[in-house]
Amino acid sequence: MIFSEVSGVAFTANPITGLRNEVVIDSTYGLGEALVSGLVTPDHYEILIDRNENVEIRLKKIGEKSIRIIGKSDGGTETLETIDNDKKVEALSDEYIIELAKLAKQVE
Structure with missing residues (x-):
């Protein structure tokens, strides 16, 4: 498992x-x-990307992300409550969003 x-x-x-x-x-x-099980409201991004990999982040909706599930070094997982300050902070920076959008299109 990747932590x-x-x-x-x-x-x-x-x-x-x-x-x-x-x-x-x-x-x-x-x-x-937590995301794929529907336990959190995630951050949501919509990114426009053209054939030349020109990228524009068109929409950002910051989700509450009320919990986080982490991997334990001795096996299994643990569910933690997200502190209030982090709930309003994006999980990804603009740089990561753009890089992920480009990588996703390259893999496609």
């Missing part, structure tokens, strides 16, 4: 609109388990 500080999912086409020039990223603190 990630931040995790998330990326779609190389907007799953709501179907637009293929938009990458959608949802992210949260800790392991992805």
Whole structure:
């Protein structure tokens, strides 16, 4: 298991609109388990990207991220409450958002 500080999912086409020039990223603190299980409201980003990899972050919605699930060194996971200050702070910087959008399109 990777002991990630931040995790998330990326779609190389907007799953709501179907637009293929938009990458959608949802992210949260800790392991992805809290996100994919629906236990947190993640940060949500919609990124426009063209064939030349020109990128624009079109939309940011900061989720509450009320908990984080972390890996334990002796095995298993632990659920921690997110401190209030971190709930309003983006899990990803703009630089990471842009890099992830580009990587997602390259993998596609």
